[in-house]
Amino acid sequence: MHESTSNPTEQLVDVAQTASIFQVSASTIRSWRRRQVSWLPAPVAQLNGGAVWLRSEVSREAARYHHEGYSNNRTVSLARDRAAGRFYTPSDTAHFLADWLLRAGARSFLEPSFGDAAFIVAVNEQAEKLGLERVTWIGAELDVQAVKRARLASDLLPSEIRSGNFLALEAEPVDAVMANPPYVRLRHLDEETKRQSRKVVFQSTGELLSPSASLWLPFLIHSISFLNRGGMLAMVLPSDFTYVRYARKYWGWLSTQFEELRVVRVRQRLFPDLNQDVILLLASGHGGATQSVKFEAYESVPDLIESRPNVQSDIQISKIVSGERSFQRALAGSDVWSMLQEEFAGSLTPASDLMRFRIGYVAGDKDFFHPPSEVAEAYDLPAASLRKSITNGRRLKGHGLSTSKLPESAVDELWLPTGGELSDGELRYVRYGEQLGVSSGYKASRRDPWFRVPTVEIPDLIMTVFSESPLVLINDAELTASNSLLCGYLISGAVEQFVLNWYSPLTQLSIASEVHSLGGGVMVLVPNEANSVLMSDLRRPESDLLSIAGALASGNVEEAYLSGRAALENRAGAENVQMIIEATERLHHWRVRPN
Protein backbone atom coordinates (compact mmCIF):
# COMPACT_ATOMS: atom_id res chain seq x y z
CA MET A 1 0.00 0.00 0.00
CA HIS A 2 1.21 3.48 -0.80
CA GLU A 3 2.56 5.39 2.19
CA SER A 4 0.16 8.33 1.93
CA THR A 5 -2.86 6.09 2.24
CA SER A 6 -1.64 4.48 5.47
CA ASN A 7 -2.68 7.53 7.47
CA PRO A 8 -6.15 8.83 6.52
CA THR A 9 -5.31 12.48 7.24
CA GLU A 10 -2.46 12.31 4.76
CA GLN A 11 -4.97 11.72 2.03
CA LEU A 12 -6.39 15.15 2.79
CA VAL A 13 -5.00 18.53 1.76
CA ASP A 14 -5.95 22.00 2.94
CA VAL A 15 -6.16 25.27 0.97
CA ALA A 16 -2.44 25.97 1.18
CA GLN A 17 -1.48 22.45 0.03
CA THR A 18 -4.10 22.53 -2.73
CA ALA A 19 -2.69 25.85 -3.87
CA SER A 20 0.81 24.45 -3.95
CA ILE A 21 -0.31 21.41 -5.97
CA PHE A 22 -2.02 23.72 -8.50
CA GLN A 23 0.96 26.10 -8.32
CA VAL A 24 -1.27 29.09 -7.59
CA SER A 25 -1.85 31.23 -4.50
CA ALA A 26 -4.24 30.30 -1.71
CA SER A 27 -6.39 33.31 -2.57
CA THR A 28 -6.78 31.98 -6.11
CA ILE A 29 -8.06 28.71 -4.68
CA ARG A 30 -10.54 30.67 -2.55
CA SER A 31 -11.72 32.63 -5.55
CA TRP A 32 -12.02 29.45 -7.63
CA ARG A 33 -14.20 28.03 -4.90
CA ARG A 34 -16.42 31.12 -4.93
CA ARG A 35 -16.73 30.89 -8.69
CA GLN A 36 -17.16 27.12 -8.63
CA VAL A 37 -14.74 26.59 -11.50
CA SER A 38 -14.96 23.22 -13.16
CA TRP A 39 -11.33 22.17 -12.57
CA LEU A 40 -11.26 22.49 -8.78
CA PRO A 41 -12.72 19.36 -7.15
CA ALA A 42 -15.28 19.83 -4.39
CA PRO A 43 -13.86 19.71 -0.85
CA VAL A 44 -14.65 16.47 0.94
CA ALA A 45 -14.94 17.93 4.45
CA GLN A 46 -14.31 20.84 6.81
CA LEU A 47 -11.39 20.29 9.18
CA ASN A 48 -10.38 22.79 11.86
CA GLY A 49 -12.69 25.34 10.25
CA GLY A 50 -11.19 25.04 6.75
CA ALA A 51 -12.09 23.09 3.62
CA VAL A 52 -10.08 19.96 2.83
CA TRP A 53 -9.77 17.98 -0.39
CA LEU A 54 -8.70 14.47 -1.31
CA ARG A 55 -5.08 14.70 -2.35
CA SER A 56 -5.56 12.17 -5.15
CA GLU A 57 -8.41 14.19 -6.68
CA VAL A 58 -6.53 17.46 -6.43
CA SER A 59 -3.40 15.95 -7.97
CA ARG A 60 -5.35 14.46 -10.85
CA GLU A 61 -7.20 17.71 -11.62
CA ALA A 62 -4.06 19.82 -11.21
CA ALA A 63 -2.24 17.61 -13.71
CA ARG A 64 -5.11 18.05 -16.14
CA TYR A 65 -5.20 21.77 -15.44
CA HIS A 66 -1.57 22.20 -16.44
CA HIS A 67 -1.47 19.60 -19.12
CA GLU A 68 -4.63 20.48 -20.97
CA GLY A 69 -4.01 24.16 -21.11
CA TYR A 70 -6.30 25.80 -18.54
CA SER A 71 -3.31 27.45 -17.02
CA ASN A 72 -1.71 29.26 -19.88
CA ASN A 73 -4.04 29.03 -22.80
CA ARG A 74 -7.55 30.02 -22.03
CA THR A 75 -8.65 29.58 -25.62
CA VAL A 76 -7.72 25.93 -25.63
CA SER A 77 -9.55 25.33 -22.38
CA LEU A 78 -12.63 27.16 -23.61
CA ALA A 79 -12.68 25.23 -26.84
CA ARG A 80 -12.41 22.05 -24.80
CA ASP A 81 -15.24 23.19 -22.55
CA ARG A 82 -17.41 23.81 -25.54
CA ALA A 83 -16.66 20.41 -26.95
CA ALA A 84 -17.69 19.00 -23.59
CA GLY A 85 -20.98 20.89 -23.86
CA ARG A 86 -20.23 23.12 -20.88
CA PHE A 87 -21.56 26.61 -20.97
CA TYR A 88 -19.56 29.74 -20.51
CA THR A 89 -19.74 31.89 -17.46
CA PRO A 90 -19.33 35.65 -17.17
CA SER A 91 -15.85 35.04 -15.85
CA ASP A 92 -14.78 33.97 -19.35
CA THR A 93 -15.59 37.47 -20.58
CA ALA A 94 -13.74 38.94 -17.60
CA HIS A 95 -10.69 36.78 -18.37
CA PHE A 96 -10.85 37.76 -22.01
CA LEU A 97 -10.76 41.46 -21.11
CA ALA A 98 -8.05 40.89 -18.50
CA ASP A 99 -5.96 39.00 -21.01
CA TRP A 100 -6.29 41.80 -23.56
CA LEU A 101 -5.17 44.46 -21.07
CA LEU A 102 -2.31 42.43 -19.60
CA ARG A 103 -0.86 41.32 -22.92
CA ALA A 104 -0.79 44.97 -23.99
CA GLY A 105 1.38 45.71 -20.97
CA ALA A 106 -1.03 47.13 -18.39
CA ARG A 107 0.38 46.65 -14.88
CA SER A 108 -1.61 49.13 -12.76
CA PHE A 109 -5.38 48.96 -12.77
CA LEU A 110 -8.47 50.87 -11.69
CA GLU A 111 -11.74 49.03 -10.91
CA PRO A 112 -14.14 51.84 -9.92
CA SER A 113 -16.98 49.67 -8.53
CA PHE A 114 -15.53 46.25 -7.82
CA GLY A 115 -18.60 44.64 -6.18
CA ASP A 116 -17.80 40.94 -5.89
CA ALA A 117 -14.30 41.61 -7.22
CA ALA A 118 -14.95 39.41 -10.26
CA PHE A 119 -12.80 41.61 -12.50
CA ILE A 120 -10.03 41.89 -9.94
CA VAL A 121 -9.91 38.13 -9.53
CA ALA A 122 -9.88 37.69 -13.30
CA VAL A 123 -6.96 40.09 -13.79
CA ASN A 124 -4.99 38.61 -10.88
CA GLU A 125 -5.55 35.08 -12.14
CA GLN A 126 -4.73 35.94 -15.70
CA ALA A 127 -1.54 37.76 -14.63
CA GLU A 128 -0.50 34.64 -12.74
CA LYS A 129 -1.21 32.46 -15.76
CA LEU A 130 0.84 34.73 -17.98
CA GLY A 131 3.69 34.44 -15.48
CA LEU A 132 3.51 38.13 -14.58
CA GLU A 133 4.05 39.71 -11.19
CA ARG A 134 0.95 40.76 -9.33
CA VAL A 135 -0.46 43.98 -10.80
CA THR A 136 -1.34 46.97 -8.61
CA TRP A 137 -4.89 48.18 -8.01
CA ILE A 138 -7.06 51.10 -7.16
CA GLY A 139 -10.30 49.38 -6.26
CA ALA A 140 -13.28 51.54 -5.33
CA GLU A 141 -16.63 50.38 -4.02
CA LEU A 142 -19.53 52.09 -2.27
CA ASP A 143 -21.03 49.02 -0.64
CA VAL A 144 -19.39 48.46 2.75
CA GLN A 145 -20.23 44.76 2.81
CA ALA A 146 -18.53 44.28 -0.54
CA VAL A 147 -15.51 46.18 0.77
CA LYS A 148 -15.43 43.93 3.84
CA ARG A 149 -15.58 40.81 1.69
CA ALA A 150 -12.78 42.13 -0.50
CA ARG A 151 -10.57 42.72 2.55
CA LEU A 152 -11.16 39.15 3.74
CA ALA A 153 -10.62 37.56 0.35
CA SER A 154 -7.28 39.36 -0.07
CA ASP A 155 -7.75 39.86 -3.81
CA LEU A 156 -6.86 43.47 -3.02
CA LEU A 157 -4.33 44.82 -0.52
CA PRO A 158 -5.84 47.11 2.13
CA SER A 159 -3.87 50.04 0.68
CA GLU A 160 -5.48 49.41 -2.71
CA ILE A 161 -9.08 49.67 -1.50
CA ARG A 162 -10.97 52.97 -1.75
CA SER A 163 -14.13 52.56 0.24
CA GLY A 164 -16.81 55.07 -0.81
CA ASN A 165 -18.11 56.97 -3.80
CA PHE A 166 -15.81 56.56 -6.79
CA LEU A 167 -16.98 59.83 -8.32
CA ALA A 168 -15.53 61.72 -5.34
CA LEU A 169 -12.13 60.08 -5.78
CA GLU A 170 -9.15 62.15 -6.94
CA ALA A 171 -7.54 60.68 -10.04
CA GLU A 172 -4.36 58.62 -9.53
CA PRO A 173 -2.53 57.43 -12.64
CA VAL A 174 -3.12 53.85 -13.86
CA ASP A 175 -2.38 51.92 -17.04
CA ALA A 176 -5.82 50.41 -17.39
CA VAL A 177 -9.44 50.59 -16.31
CA MET A 178 -11.54 47.46 -16.10
CA ALA A 179 -15.11 47.98 -15.00
CA ASN A 180 -18.73 46.98 -14.96
CA PRO A 181 -20.17 50.18 -13.52
CA PRO A 182 -23.60 50.65 -11.95
CA TYR A 183 -26.45 51.42 -14.38
CA VAL A 184 -28.73 53.43 -12.09
CA ARG A 185 -30.61 56.40 -13.51
CA LEU A 186 -29.35 59.71 -12.07
CA ARG A 187 -32.89 60.73 -11.18
CA HIS A 188 -33.01 57.85 -8.69
CA LEU A 189 -29.88 59.00 -6.89
CA ASP A 190 -29.28 61.40 -4.04
CA GLU A 191 -28.46 65.05 -4.73
CA GLU A 192 -24.81 64.64 -3.76
CA THR A 193 -24.19 61.84 -6.27
CA LYS A 194 -26.00 63.83 -8.96
CA ARG A 195 -23.81 66.83 -8.19
CA GLN A 196 -20.64 64.72 -8.28
CA SER A 197 -21.76 63.19 -11.58
CA ARG A 198 -22.31 66.60 -13.19
CA LYS A 199 -19.01 67.83 -11.80
CA VAL A 200 -16.79 65.01 -13.11
CA VAL A 201 -18.48 65.10 -16.52
CA PHE A 202 -18.09 68.85 -16.83
CA GLN A 203 -14.49 68.80 -15.62
CA SER A 204 -13.43 66.24 -18.19
CA THR A 205 -15.61 67.09 -21.18
CA GLY A 206 -16.92 70.63 -20.65
CA GLU A 207 -20.42 69.23 -21.29
CA LEU A 208 -23.50 69.50 -19.11
CA LEU A 209 -24.81 66.11 -18.08
CA SER A 210 -28.47 65.50 -18.94
CA PRO A 211 -30.76 64.68 -15.97
CA SER A 212 -31.96 61.60 -17.89
CA ALA A 213 -28.45 60.12 -17.93
CA SER A 214 -27.43 57.01 -15.98
CA LEU A 215 -24.54 56.56 -13.57
CA TRP A 216 -22.43 54.51 -16.00
CA LEU A 217 -21.72 57.64 -18.03
CA PRO A 218 -19.99 59.69 -15.28
CA PHE A 219 -18.22 56.46 -14.26
CA LEU A 220 -16.84 56.04 -17.77
CA ILE A 221 -15.76 59.66 -18.01
CA HIS A 222 -14.22 59.87 -14.54
CA SER A 223 -12.39 56.55 -15.03
CA ILE A 224 -10.71 57.89 -18.14
CA SER A 225 -9.26 60.78 -16.13
CA PHE A 226 -7.18 58.19 -14.22
CA LEU A 227 -5.43 56.89 -17.32
CA ASN A 228 -1.78 57.35 -18.13
CA ARG A 229 -0.83 58.37 -21.64
CA GLY A 230 -1.21 55.26 -23.77
CA GLY A 231 -3.63 53.79 -21.19
CA MET A 232 -6.44 51.37 -21.97
CA LEU A 233 -10.00 50.78 -20.89
CA ALA A 234 -12.28 47.74 -20.92
CA MET A 235 -15.80 48.43 -19.73
CA VAL A 236 -19.13 46.66 -19.78
CA LEU A 237 -21.75 49.26 -20.70
CA PRO A 238 -25.44 49.17 -21.56
CA SER A 239 -26.19 48.95 -25.30
CA ASP A 240 -28.12 52.19 -24.88
CA PHE A 241 -24.76 53.90 -25.15
CA THR A 242 -24.77 53.18 -28.89
CA TYR A 243 -27.86 55.30 -29.54
CA VAL A 244 -29.39 57.05 -26.54
CA ARG A 245 -29.74 60.79 -27.11
CA TYR A 246 -28.10 62.05 -23.90
CA ALA A 247 -24.93 60.02 -24.57
CA ARG A 248 -24.36 60.84 -28.25
CA LYS A 249 -22.14 63.88 -27.77
CA TYR A 250 -19.76 61.91 -25.55
CA TRP A 251 -18.83 59.76 -28.54
CA GLY A 252 -17.36 62.94 -30.00
CA TRP A 253 -15.41 63.45 -26.79
CA LEU A 254 -14.28 59.80 -26.65
CA SER A 255 -12.90 60.14 -30.16
CA THR A 256 -10.49 62.77 -28.81
CA GLN A 257 -9.32 60.51 -25.97
CA PHE A 258 -8.18 57.27 -27.59
CA GLU A 259 -6.27 56.12 -30.60
CA GLU A 260 -8.55 53.12 -31.03
CA LEU A 261 -12.13 52.43 -29.98
CA ARG A 262 -13.74 49.03 -30.26
CA VAL A 263 -17.32 48.14 -29.47
CA VAL A 264 -18.05 44.47 -29.04
CA ARG A 265 -21.48 42.96 -28.93
CA VAL A 266 -22.12 39.32 -28.09
CA ARG A 267 -25.48 37.77 -28.86
CA GLN A 268 -25.21 35.22 -26.09
CA ARG A 269 -25.93 36.77 -22.71
CA LEU A 270 -22.68 37.82 -21.03
CA PHE A 271 -24.31 38.20 -17.64
CA PRO A 272 -27.17 35.76 -17.27
CA ASP A 273 -28.54 37.62 -14.23
CA LEU A 274 -28.63 40.93 -16.04
CA ASN A 275 -31.70 41.58 -18.14
CA GLN A 276 -29.97 44.40 -19.92
CA ASP A 277 -28.31 44.31 -23.31
CA VAL A 278 -24.68 45.21 -22.92
CA ILE A 279 -21.70 46.06 -25.09
CA LEU A 280 -18.02 45.87 -24.29
CA LEU A 281 -16.11 49.08 -24.88
CA LEU A 282 -12.40 48.44 -25.49
CA ALA A 283 -10.36 51.60 -25.83
CA SER A 284 -6.61 51.91 -26.20
CA GLY A 285 -3.95 54.53 -26.77
CA HIS A 286 -5.19 57.16 -24.32
CA GLY A 287 -4.02 60.56 -25.48
CA GLY A 288 -4.61 59.72 -29.15
CA ALA A 289 -7.61 60.37 -31.36
CA THR A 290 -9.72 58.54 -33.92
CA GLN A 291 -12.62 59.24 -36.27
CA SER A 292 -14.21 55.82 -36.13
CA VAL A 293 -15.22 52.89 -33.95
CA LYS A 294 -14.43 49.31 -34.84
CA PHE A 295 -17.64 47.41 -34.28
CA GLU A 296 -17.63 43.63 -33.91
CA ALA A 297 -20.57 41.35 -33.19
CA TYR A 298 -20.16 37.75 -32.06
CA GLU A 299 -22.65 34.97 -31.73
CA SER A 300 -21.18 33.66 -28.47
CA VAL A 301 -18.44 34.16 -25.88
CA PRO A 302 -16.27 31.37 -27.40
CA ASP A 303 -16.52 33.12 -30.77
CA LEU A 304 -15.34 36.31 -29.08
CA ILE A 305 -12.44 34.54 -27.40
CA GLU A 306 -11.48 32.73 -30.57
CA SER A 307 -11.86 35.95 -32.58
CA ARG A 308 -14.59 34.83 -34.99
CA PRO A 309 -16.81 37.86 -35.51
CA ASN A 310 -20.05 37.52 -37.48
CA VAL A 311 -20.15 41.22 -38.20
CA GLN A 312 -17.28 43.66 -38.47
CA SER A 313 -17.69 47.26 -39.45
CA ASP A 314 -15.99 50.63 -39.11
CA ILE A 315 -18.48 53.18 -37.87
CA GLN A 316 -17.92 56.90 -38.32
CA ILE A 317 -18.20 58.67 -34.97
CA SER A 318 -19.81 61.70 -36.61
CA LYS A 319 -22.73 59.47 -37.62
CA ILE A 320 -23.26 58.20 -34.08
CA VAL A 321 -23.17 61.79 -32.81
CA SER A 322 -25.72 62.85 -35.43
CA GLY A 323 -28.15 60.20 -34.17
CA GLU A 324 -27.88 57.63 -36.95
CA ARG A 325 -28.43 54.10 -35.62
CA SER A 326 -25.12 53.04 -37.08
CA PHE A 327 -24.59 49.94 -34.95
CA GLN A 328 -28.02 48.59 -35.87
CA ARG A 329 -27.35 49.36 -39.50
CA ALA A 330 -24.09 47.45 -39.33
CA LEU A 331 -25.89 44.44 -37.88
CA ALA A 332 -28.42 44.53 -40.72
CA GLY A 333 -25.54 44.52 -43.26
CA SER A 334 -24.09 47.51 -45.07
CA ASP A 335 -25.15 46.34 -48.56
CA VAL A 336 -28.83 46.80 -47.84
CA TRP A 337 -28.30 50.46 -46.97
CA SER A 338 -26.30 51.19 -50.10
CA MET A 339 -28.95 49.40 -52.16
CA LEU A 340 -31.67 51.55 -50.59
CA GLN A 341 -29.72 54.67 -51.36
CA GLU A 342 -29.38 53.65 -54.99
CA GLU A 343 -32.86 52.31 -55.62
CA PHE A 344 -34.76 54.90 -53.63
CA ALA A 345 -32.44 57.84 -54.22
CA GLY A 346 -34.00 60.87 -52.61
CA SER A 347 -37.44 59.30 -52.24
CA LEU A 348 -37.05 57.89 -48.74
CA THR A 349 -38.61 60.22 -46.22
CA PRO A 350 -38.98 60.00 -42.45
CA ALA A 351 -42.55 59.26 -41.39
CA SER A 352 -42.63 62.62 -39.62
CA ASP A 353 -42.79 64.42 -43.00
CA LEU A 354 -46.26 62.93 -43.39
CA MET A 355 -47.44 62.07 -39.91
CA ARG A 356 -46.32 63.35 -36.53
CA PHE A 357 -46.37 60.73 -33.80
CA ARG A 358 -46.92 61.66 -30.18
CA ILE A 359 -47.65 59.67 -27.08
CA GLY A 360 -51.32 59.52 -25.95
CA TYR A 361 -52.65 61.37 -22.91
CA VAL A 362 -51.39 60.61 -19.41
CA ALA A 363 -54.30 59.97 -17.05
CA GLY A 364 -52.27 59.32 -13.91
CA ASP A 365 -54.56 56.59 -12.56
CA LYS A 366 -55.85 54.30 -15.23
CA ASP A 367 -58.64 52.67 -13.22
CA PHE A 368 -60.07 55.85 -11.75
CA PHE A 369 -60.09 57.83 -14.98
CA HIS A 370 -61.55 54.96 -17.00
CA PRO A 371 -64.47 53.90 -14.83
CA PRO A 372 -66.30 50.75 -15.95
CA SER A 373 -69.93 51.35 -16.96
CA GLU A 374 -71.33 50.20 -13.55
CA VAL A 375 -69.19 52.80 -11.78
CA ALA A 376 -70.08 55.52 -14.30
CA GLU A 377 -73.75 54.68 -13.71
CA ALA A 378 -73.42 54.57 -9.93
CA TYR A 379 -71.94 58.08 -9.93
CA ASP A 380 -74.26 59.25 -12.64
CA LEU A 381 -71.37 60.57 -14.74
CA PRO A 382 -72.89 62.52 -17.66
CA ALA A 383 -72.45 60.98 -21.15
CA ALA A 384 -70.97 64.28 -22.33
CA SER A 385 -67.99 63.84 -20.02
CA LEU A 386 -67.19 60.28 -21.09
CA ARG A 387 -64.89 59.96 -24.11
CA LYS A 388 -64.35 56.74 -25.99
CA SER A 389 -60.71 55.83 -25.63
CA ILE A 390 -58.16 53.13 -26.32
CA THR A 391 -55.93 52.25 -23.40
CA ASN A 392 -54.65 48.79 -24.31
CA GLY A 393 -52.90 47.92 -27.56
CA ARG A 394 -53.41 44.19 -27.17
CA ARG A 395 -57.18 44.55 -27.54
CA LEU A 396 -56.80 46.05 -31.01
CA LYS A 397 -55.64 42.89 -32.72
CA GLY A 398 -57.91 40.94 -35.04
CA HIS A 399 -60.45 43.63 -35.87
CA GLY A 400 -59.31 45.13 -39.14
CA LEU A 401 -57.74 48.41 -40.12
CA SER A 402 -60.03 51.02 -38.61
CA THR A 403 -61.16 51.95 -35.12
CA SER A 404 -64.82 51.86 -36.23
CA LYS A 405 -64.46 48.06 -36.49
CA LEU A 406 -63.37 47.65 -32.88
CA PRO A 407 -65.77 45.82 -30.59
CA GLU A 408 -66.97 47.57 -27.43
CA SER A 409 -64.70 45.37 -25.33
CA ALA A 410 -61.64 47.01 -26.95
CA VAL A 411 -62.73 50.52 -26.03
CA ASP A 412 -62.77 52.21 -22.61
CA GLU A 413 -64.34 55.46 -21.51
CA LEU A 414 -62.22 58.29 -20.22
CA TRP A 415 -63.90 60.52 -17.68
CA LEU A 416 -63.09 64.02 -18.89
CA PRO A 417 -65.39 66.62 -17.35
CA THR A 418 -66.21 69.41 -19.77
CA GLY A 419 -65.17 72.95 -18.89
CA GLY A 420 -68.41 73.86 -17.04
CA GLU A 421 -69.70 73.03 -13.57
CA LEU A 422 -69.40 69.49 -12.30
CA SER A 423 -72.64 67.58 -11.82
CA ASP A 424 -73.53 66.30 -8.33
CA GLY A 425 -72.47 62.81 -9.36
CA GLU A 426 -69.14 64.12 -10.62
CA LEU A 427 -68.55 66.00 -7.37
CA ARG A 428 -69.12 62.72 -5.53
CA TYR A 429 -66.70 61.01 -7.92
CA VAL A 430 -64.09 63.71 -7.23
CA ARG A 431 -64.43 63.09 -3.48
CA TYR A 432 -64.16 59.37 -4.10
CA GLY A 433 -60.91 59.99 -6.03
CA GLU A 434 -59.57 62.07 -3.15
CA GLN A 435 -60.43 59.31 -0.67
CA LEU A 436 -58.63 56.81 -2.86
CA GLY A 437 -55.57 59.06 -2.96
CA VAL A 438 -55.77 59.55 -6.74
CA SER A 439 -55.56 63.33 -6.27
CA SER A 440 -52.17 63.04 -4.58
CA GLY A 441 -50.67 60.77 -7.23
CA TYR A 442 -47.51 61.86 -9.07
CA LYS A 443 -49.26 63.20 -12.18
CA ALA A 444 -52.63 64.26 -10.74
CA SER A 445 -51.12 66.33 -7.93
CA ARG A 446 -49.24 68.40 -10.50
CA ARG A 447 -52.30 69.64 -12.36
CA ASP A 448 -55.11 71.98 -11.48
CA PRO A 449 -57.73 70.74 -11.01
CA TRP A 450 -56.20 67.34 -10.35
CA PHE A 451 -59.01 65.47 -12.12
CA ARG A 452 -58.83 67.15 -15.51
CA VAL A 453 -56.59 65.04 -17.75
CA PRO A 454 -54.71 67.39 -20.10
CA THR A 455 -54.08 67.18 -23.88
CA VAL A 456 -56.74 64.68 -24.79
CA GLU A 457 -56.83 64.79 -28.58
CA ILE A 458 -58.28 62.84 -31.44
CA PRO A 459 -55.48 61.47 -33.64
CA ASP A 460 -55.75 60.41 -37.27
CA LEU A 461 -53.94 57.17 -36.60
CA ILE A 462 -53.40 54.95 -33.59
CA MET A 463 -50.34 52.71 -33.30
CA THR A 464 -49.33 50.00 -30.82
CA VAL A 465 -45.88 50.30 -29.26
CA PHE A 466 -44.58 46.89 -28.18
CA SER A 467 -43.87 45.17 -31.46
CA GLU A 468 -41.49 45.00 -34.37
CA SER A 469 -44.60 44.89 -36.56
CA PRO A 470 -46.82 47.44 -34.83
CA LEU A 471 -50.49 47.59 -35.55
CA VAL A 472 -51.55 50.84 -37.18
CA LEU A 473 -55.26 51.71 -37.28
CA ILE A 474 -57.06 54.51 -39.09
CA ASN A 475 -58.99 56.37 -36.43
CA ASP A 476 -62.26 56.82 -38.31
CA ALA A 477 -64.29 56.38 -35.10
CA GLU A 478 -62.53 59.47 -33.68
CA LEU A 479 -61.43 57.77 -30.48
CA THR A 480 -58.80 59.15 -28.21
CA ALA A 481 -55.90 57.08 -26.84
CA SER A 482 -53.84 56.91 -23.66
CA ASN A 483 -50.06 56.82 -23.31
CA SER A 484 -50.05 53.05 -23.89
CA LEU A 485 -50.39 53.94 -27.57
CA LEU A 486 -48.81 56.26 -30.08
CA CYS A 487 -51.07 58.79 -31.76
CA GLY A 488 -50.38 59.94 -35.33
CA TYR A 489 -51.44 63.38 -36.56
CA LEU A 490 -51.49 63.90 -40.29
CA ILE A 491 -49.08 66.52 -41.68
CA SER A 492 -49.63 66.03 -45.38
CA GLY A 493 -51.43 63.70 -47.80
CA ALA A 494 -54.28 61.35 -46.93
CA VAL A 495 -54.29 58.98 -44.00
CA GLU A 496 -55.18 56.04 -46.29
CA GLN A 497 -52.15 56.75 -48.45
CA PHE A 498 -49.94 56.83 -45.37
CA VAL A 499 -51.27 53.45 -44.24
CA LEU A 500 -50.69 51.91 -47.68
CA ASN A 501 -47.06 52.98 -47.57
CA TRP A 502 -46.62 52.03 -43.94
CA TYR A 503 -47.64 48.39 -44.28
CA SER A 504 -44.59 47.24 -46.23
CA PRO A 505 -41.39 45.21 -45.66
CA LEU A 506 -39.42 48.43 -46.11
CA THR A 507 -41.04 49.98 -43.03
CA GLN A 508 -40.37 46.77 -41.10
CA LEU A 509 -36.66 47.06 -41.83
CA SER A 510 -36.66 50.69 -40.81
CA ILE A 511 -38.55 49.90 -37.59
CA ALA A 512 -36.07 47.13 -36.80
CA SER A 513 -33.14 49.53 -37.16
CA GLU A 514 -34.66 52.68 -35.61
CA VAL A 515 -36.58 51.32 -32.66
CA HIS A 516 -34.91 50.32 -29.41
CA SER A 517 -35.70 47.18 -27.49
CA LEU A 518 -35.77 46.25 -23.85
CA GLY A 519 -33.43 43.64 -22.41
CA GLY A 520 -35.64 40.71 -23.36
CA GLY A 521 -35.75 41.79 -27.02
CA VAL A 522 -39.18 43.42 -26.78
CA MET A 523 -39.36 46.55 -28.90
CA VAL A 524 -40.72 49.79 -27.56
CA LEU A 525 -41.69 52.41 -30.10
CA VAL A 526 -41.26 55.88 -28.71
CA PRO A 527 -42.44 58.94 -30.67
CA ASN A 528 -39.08 60.13 -31.99
CA GLU A 529 -38.28 56.61 -33.23
CA ALA A 530 -41.68 56.24 -34.94
CA ASN A 531 -41.13 59.67 -36.49
CA SER A 532 -37.81 58.64 -37.99
CA VAL A 533 -39.03 55.41 -39.61
CA LEU A 534 -38.20 55.71 -43.31
CA MET A 535 -40.94 55.37 -45.87
CA SER A 536 -41.28 55.60 -49.61
CA ASP A 537 -44.26 56.36 -51.81
CA LEU A 538 -45.06 52.90 -53.15
CA ARG A 539 -48.04 54.02 -55.29
CA ARG A 540 -50.22 51.21 -54.12
CA PRO A 541 -53.81 51.11 -55.36
CA GLU A 542 -56.48 51.99 -52.77
CA SER A 543 -57.90 48.50 -53.21
CA ASP A 544 -54.84 47.23 -51.29
CA LEU A 545 -56.46 48.68 -48.18
CA LEU A 546 -58.88 45.77 -48.36
CA SER A 547 -56.12 43.17 -48.29
CA ILE A 548 -54.46 44.95 -45.35
CA ALA A 549 -57.78 45.12 -43.52
CA GLY A 550 -58.45 41.43 -44.30
CA ALA A 551 -55.09 40.33 -42.95
CA LEU A 552 -55.54 42.43 -39.81
CA ALA A 553 -59.10 41.17 -39.29
CA SER A 554 -57.75 37.63 -39.21
CA GLY A 555 -55.12 38.70 -36.70
CA ASN A 556 -52.23 38.30 -39.14
CA VAL A 557 -50.23 41.52 -38.79
CA GLU A 558 -47.19 40.06 -40.59
CA GLU A 559 -49.30 39.39 -43.66
CA ALA A 560 -50.54 42.98 -43.60
CA TYR A 561 -46.91 44.15 -43.82
CA LEU A 562 -46.12 41.60 -46.53
CA SER A 563 -49.03 42.88 -48.60
CA GLY A 564 -46.73 45.74 -49.56
CA ARG A 565 -44.20 43.35 -51.06
CA ALA A 566 -45.52 43.41 -54.64
CA ALA A 567 -45.54 47.21 -54.80
CA LEU A 568 -42.04 47.27 -53.34
CA GLU A 569 -40.87 44.72 -55.91
CA ASN A 570 -42.31 46.85 -58.73
CA ARG A 571 -40.22 49.64 -57.38
CA ALA A 572 -36.91 47.95 -56.52
CA GLY A 573 -36.97 44.45 -57.99
CA ALA A 574 -37.59 41.11 -56.27
CA GLU A 575 -33.95 40.50 -55.37
CA ASN A 576 -33.61 43.78 -53.56
CA VAL A 577 -36.83 43.22 -51.67
CA GLN A 578 -35.52 39.82 -50.60
CA MET A 579 -32.44 41.64 -49.34
CA ILE A 580 -34.65 43.99 -47.29
CA ILE A 581 -36.50 41.05 -45.75
CA GLU A 582 -33.29 39.21 -44.90
CA ALA A 583 -31.78 42.31 -43.30
CA THR A 584 -34.89 42.63 -41.11
CA GLU A 585 -34.54 39.00 -40.10
CA ARG A 586 -30.90 39.58 -39.19
CA LEU A 587 -31.85 42.44 -36.91
CA HIS A 588 -34.48 40.22 -35.31
CA HIS A 589 -31.82 37.55 -34.78
CA TRP A 590 -29.51 39.97 -32.98
CA ARG A 591 -32.28 41.43 -30.89
CA VAL A 592 -33.80 38.21 -29.61
CA ARG A 593 -30.99 36.43 -27.79
CA PRO A 594 -30.58 32.94 -26.50
CA ASN A 595 -30.59 32.62 -22.73
Ligand SMILES: C[S@@+](CC[C@H](N)C(=O)[O-])C[C@H]1O[C@@H](n2cnc3c(N)ncnc32)[C@H](O)[C@@H]1O
Ligand atom coordinates in the same frame (compact mmCIF):
# COMPACT_ATOMS: atom_id res chain seq x y z
C1 LIG B 1 -22.85 46.22 -11.72
S1 LIG B 1 -22.01 46.12 -10.19
C2 LIG B 1 -20.45 45.67 -10.78
C3 LIG B 1 -19.62 44.90 -9.87
C4 LIG B 1 -18.29 44.35 -10.44
N1 LIG B 1 -17.60 45.31 -11.26
C5 LIG B 1 -18.52 43.06 -11.17
O1 LIG B 1 -18.40 43.01 -12.38
O2 LIG B 1 -18.84 42.07 -10.52
C6 LIG B 1 -21.93 47.76 -9.73
C7 LIG B 1 -21.26 48.04 -8.42
O3 LIG B 1 -21.16 49.45 -8.29
C8 LIG B 1 -21.20 49.79 -6.92
N2 LIG B 1 -21.46 51.24 -6.83
C9 LIG B 1 -22.62 51.89 -7.02
N3 LIG B 1 -22.43 53.23 -6.91
C10 LIG B 1 -21.12 53.42 -6.64
C11 LIG B 1 -20.32 54.57 -6.42
N4 LIG B 1 -20.85 55.79 -6.47
N5 LIG B 1 -19.00 54.40 -6.18
C12 LIG B 1 -18.46 53.16 -6.14
N6 LIG B 1 -19.17 52.03 -6.34
C13 LIG B 1 -20.48 52.15 -6.59
C14 LIG B 1 -22.28 48.88 -6.39
O4 LIG B 1 -22.20 48.72 -5.00
C15 LIG B 1 -22.00 47.59 -7.17
O5 LIG B 1 -21.17 46.75 -6.44
